[in-house]
Amino acid sequence: MSLAAEAFVSQMAAAEPWPENATLYQPLREHQILLSDCASSLAVQAYLRMCNLPVRVSCRANAEYMSPSGKVPFIHVGNQVVSELGPIVQFTKAKGHSLSDGLDDVQRAEMKAYMELVNNMLLTAELYIQWCDDTTSSEISRPRYSSPYSWPLNHILAYQKQWEVRRKMNAIGWAGKSLEQVYEDVSQCCQALSQRLGTQPYFFNKQPTELDALVFGHLFTILTTRLTSDELSEKIKSYSNLLSFCRRIEQTYFEEQDRDSQSGASHHSKGPSLI
Amino acid sequence: MAAPMELYCWRGDHGLPSVDVDCLTVLAYAKFAGAPLKVHKITNPWRSPTGILPALKTREEGSFSQPSKIIIQLRKQKYNADYDLSAKEGADTLAFVSLLEEKLLPALIYTQWVDAKNYVDATRRWYAENIPFPLNFLLPNRMHGRQLERLRLVRGDPALEPGEQLEKELYQDALECMTLLSQRLGSHKFFFGDSPSSLDAYVFGHLAPILKIKLPNNKLQQHINSLESLRQFCNNILVLYFPSESRELPTRKVSPQAEGGDFDNEPHKRRNQILSVLFAVGAMLGYAVLSGIITIKHTHAQLEEPHIEEEEDEEEEE
Numbered sequence: 007m008s009l010a011a012e013a014f015v016s017q018m019a020a021a022e023p024w025p026e027n028a029t030l031y032q033p034l035r036e037h038q039i040l041l042s043d044c045a046s047s048l049a050v051q052a053y054l055r056m057c058n059l060p061v062r063v064s065c066r067a068n069a070e071y072m073s074p075s076g077k078v079p080f081i082h083v084g085n086q087v088v089s090e091l092g093p094i095v096q097f098t099k100a101k102g103h104s105l106s107d108g109l110d111d112v113q114r115a116e117m118k119a120y121m122e123l124v125n126n127m128l129l130t131a132e133l134y135i136q137w138c139d140d141t142t143s144s145e146i147s148r149p150r151y152s153s154p155y156s157w158p159l160n161h162i163l164a165y166q167k168q169w170e171v172r173r174k175m176n177a178i179g180w181a182g183k184s185l186e187q188v189y190e191d192v193s194q195c196c197q198a199l200s201q202r203l204g205t206q207p208y209f210f211n212k213q214p215t216e217l218d219a220l221v222f223g224h225l226f227t228i229l230t231t232r233l234t235s236d237e238l239s240e241k242i243k244s245y246s247n248l249l250s251f252c253r254r255i256e257q258t259y260f261e262e263q264d265r266d267s268q269s270g271a272s273h274h275s276k277g278p279s280l281i
Numbered sequence: 282m283a284a285p286m287e288l289y290c291w292r293g294d295h296g297l298p299s300v301d302v303d304c305l306t307v308l309a310y311a312k313f314a315g316a317p318l319k320v321h322k323i324t325n326p327w328r329s330p331t332g333i334l335p336a337l338k339t340r341e342e343g344s345f346s347q348p349s350k351i352i353i354q355l356r357k358q359k360y361n362a363d364y365d366l367s368a369k370e371g372a373d374t375l376a377f378v379s380l381l382e383e384k385l386l387p388a389l390i391y392t393q394w395v396d397a398k399n400y401v402d403a404t405r406r407w408y409a410e411n412i413p414f415p416l417n418f419l420l421p422n423r424m425h426g427r428q429l430e431r432l433r434l435v436r437g438d439p440a441l442e443p444g445e446q447l448e449k450e451l452y453q454d455a456l457e458c459m460t461l462l463s464q465r466l467g468s469h470k471f472f473f474g475d476s477p478s479s480l481d482a483y484v485f486g487h488l489a490p491i492l493k494i495k496l497p498n499n500k501l502q503q504h505i506n507s508l509e510s511l512r513q514f515c516n517n518i519l520v521l522y523f524p525s526e527s528r529e530l531p532t533r534k535v536s537p538q539a540e541g542g543d544f545d546n547e548p549h550k551r552r553n554q555i556l557s558v559l560f561a562v563g564a565m566l567g568y569a570v571l572s573g574i575i576t577i578k579h580t581h582a583q584l585e586e587p588h589i590e591e592e593e594d595e596e597e598e599e
Contacts, residue, residue, distance in 0.1 A: 076437060115461040119376035126379035177434040179347055198372035 024101060028061045028083045030054075031069045037153045038067060040146075041231050042132040047079040049223025050091055054081075055259040056214050057103045067154035095216050105215045113210055117217045120202060120209070124217075127195040128224045130180060131188050137171040139185055141234050193241045196225075200245040207254065214255070221248075222255045285317050286358070287338040288351075289329040292322045292411060295493045298523045300407070302389065304335040306348045306486030312522040313477045316360035324411045326420070348486075352479055363478045370473045374480040377465070377472075380458060381487050387432060388455030389487060392501055394428040395443045399496045456504050459488075463508040470517065477518070489515050 032047040033039040039047070047063075054061050061081065066072065073080040073089045080089030081097075088097045098104065106117060136147045151167060152160030175181045180188075199221060208214045209221070225248060229239050242248060288311065290304035299305050299322070311318050318337075323329070329336040330344035337351045338344045339358075345351050355361075363371065393404050408421040433441045441447065462484060471477045472484070491501045492515050505511055519526065569575045 111464040112467070115465040116373065116376065118457075118461055119373070119380040119465075122383045123376040123379040126383055127375075174434040174437075177431040194375065198375045201368045201372040202376075204369075 022084055022101075024059050024103070025084050026060065028059070028081060030061050030063050030079050030081045031066055031072060032063065032079045033069045034065045034067055034154065038150055039065075040136055040150060041227060041233070042129060042136060043070075043078050044231070045129070045132065045224040045227040046077070046091065047223070048227055049220045050079050050081070050094055052222050052255060052259060053091065053095065053105075053216055053219035054098075056105060056219060057098055059098065059103060091216065091220060105213065106210075108213060109210060109215070116202075117210065117215055120199070121217050121220055123195060123198065124220050124224060127191055130175075130178070131192045131195075132224070132228070133171055134175060134180055134183070134188050135185070135233070135238065137168050138175055138181070139234075143168060145234060189237055189241060192238060193244075196242055196245050196248060200248050203247055203251060205247065208251075218251075218255065222252055226252050226256065285319050286340070287321060288318045289321045289323055289334055289336045289338070291334050292324050293526055294407065295495065296519065296526055297489055297493050298526045299335075300490065300494065301334060302386070302486050302490060303348045304486075305489055306482050307335045307337070307351050309477075309485045309518065309522065310348075310352055310362060310479055310482035311355065311360070313362040313479075313482060314355060314360035316355050316358070325413055325416060327416065348483075352482075362476075362482070365476065366473055366478055370478075373473075374478065377462070377480055378483050380461070381483055384454045384458035385487050387435060388451040388501060389491065390428050390432055391443070391448065391451050392496065392498070393490070393494075394425055395432060396448065396498055397443060399498050400425060403494070403496050452500055455501060459501075459505055459508060459511060462488075463510050466510050466514060468510060471514075481514075481518070485515060485518050489519070 030047070030050060033043055035044075051061070051063065069078050069080070070076065074087055075089045077090050080087055081094060083097070086097070088094050095104075106114060109117060135142055137143050148164040148168065152164040155163060172181070183191075203209055208218050210217075225242055228242055229249075229252065231239075288307065290299045290308060291301040293299045297305065298308050308320070310316075323334075326332065326334050330338045331346040333346050335348070335351065336344050336346050337354060339354065342354070345354050356363075363374070366374070392399055394400055405421045405425070408424070409417045411417075412420055429441075429443075433439055466472060472480045488505060488511060491505050492512065496502070566575075570577070
């Protein structure tokens with residue numbers, strides 16, 4: 007969002023309380039959504055649950071095109087539309103809900119750095135595996151991405167997306183990496199996260215922050231998604247504190263709240279839960 | 282250990298050992314780890330073993346180009362500046378390097394390569410003056426195109442154009458990143474204790490160009506000058522590990538700032554001008570004589586052949 011629009015939105019946002027009919031839009035859960043988008047969407051859902059803000063999840067085939075920045079998920083709150091976790095965190099902050107107010111300057115610096123680590127390494131690795139690995143791309147990503155469309159649009163859109171992602175990988179220097187190196191990078195990233203988490207319940211001790219939501223979103227999705235090989239989820243399973251971290255958040259924020267609410271729409275049914 | 286490795290980097294200027302971010306990172310790491318490298322400072326990337334700079338050439342294992350790969354290779358040869366770091370500090374290193382690459386690097390690319398005034402007045406000029414002929418006509422434009430493309434792909438917006446709004450967004454991220462780094466550094470000498478590590482090398486590599494390279498449009502430089510701890514950090518490293526470069530700074534400062542000082546840049550310009558004018562005049566005279574527009578009369582032949590003189594007179598009239 008541009009700065010002027012951001013300031014305007016913050017001003018408007020601060021004026022109104024969080025409405026009951028806030029909606030989160032993502033691609034179709036069963037047939038269309040891919041690993042990276044599912045992870046981002048779950049991260050936003052986890053964050054909103056941690057803030058105790060109710061949101062309905064609505065699945066649309068053209069969610070990517072509806073989004074103001076072209077990336078999913080995005081939320082529709084009142085008469086504003088905000089996409090991606092970073093701007094959503096700022097938006098909720100303008101409304102007076104924030105998880106990271108209790109952190110001091112050094113901790114806030116670390117939190118932002120670790121969020122960038124997840125975006126830089128985990129998200130990029132997910133994109134690489136989905137679109138640059140030929141097996142996964144042809145068996146899973148392209149069929150799923152183009153499932154709502156008919157021939158020939160499905161082929162065109164799928165190849166266009168693949169080409170775009172490959173060019174991006176080229177620009178940031180990931181094109182020369184092999185799959186093993188990417189798995190190695192994921193392992194390093196998980197090791198760093200595991201080190202930082204240690205034995206604490208959340209990354210910054212007792213209270214969860216947006217970093218916890220982001221990490222949960224990515225790790226949980228990787229653990230519960232079936233890809234052509236299990237190597238990615240095996241890498242994560244080797245860190246027991248990360249596993250128990252995911253389980254804890256799932257139990258605290260997803261299962262208990264679902265038991266109270268009637269609609270099962272917010273319960274991710276993509277794969278089996280961790281328990 | 283093994284035979285010394287060779288490192289190819291961009292040349293330095295403005296008091297820096299190198300003008301390129303990646304080269305600075307690698308040079309700093311090598312100094313911190315005490316690696317004995319033979320450093321070649323060149324201005325022609327086609328002469329490097331991999332075609333891009335920086336490049337590390339080892340005897341046994343070939344050549345490497347990206348900073349992360351080079352640092353891994355140096356570690357393999359037992360030159361490790363991160364030996365004393367705890368596991369948590371290693372994790373923090375990864376995190377902060379990601380922060381640098383996601384938030385600071387796009388703004389750095391924008392300010393040097395995409396911002397129109399900066400690119401034309403400073404960056405392109407430096408590269409065009411320093412890259413040898415004939416590549417200096419080809420490479421700066423190509424690098425400009427590549428950097429713009431990279432910015433477009435990273436932002437996910439294929440129609441990105443340099444403009445005030447993009448500049449504001451990128452700079453806001455970068456200023457926030459610098460503030461976060463300054464808060465994390467606090468009043469310490471280096472990020473982890475008293476001896477520098479790879480994170481210090483990366484931070485130095487990204488911040489030193491902002492601090493030292495003078496650009497017409499320099500919002501980033503203004504901000505970093507206000508962050509005392511980061512300025513101290515960079516100057517500290519320059520003085521401790523690159524003393525010869527920082528001593529050069531006072532003498533080099535004069536030439537980029539002299540606007541009408543063309544004669545400073547090209548001491549032979551006056552001589553070249555005079556020679557070229559003389560050459561042109563000589564060429565015109567030679568053509569005139571050879572084609573007969575002007576003839577040189579031999580006075581001693583006048584008495585013997587008067588009729589030929591008349592013919593020559595007629596030719597002259599034509």
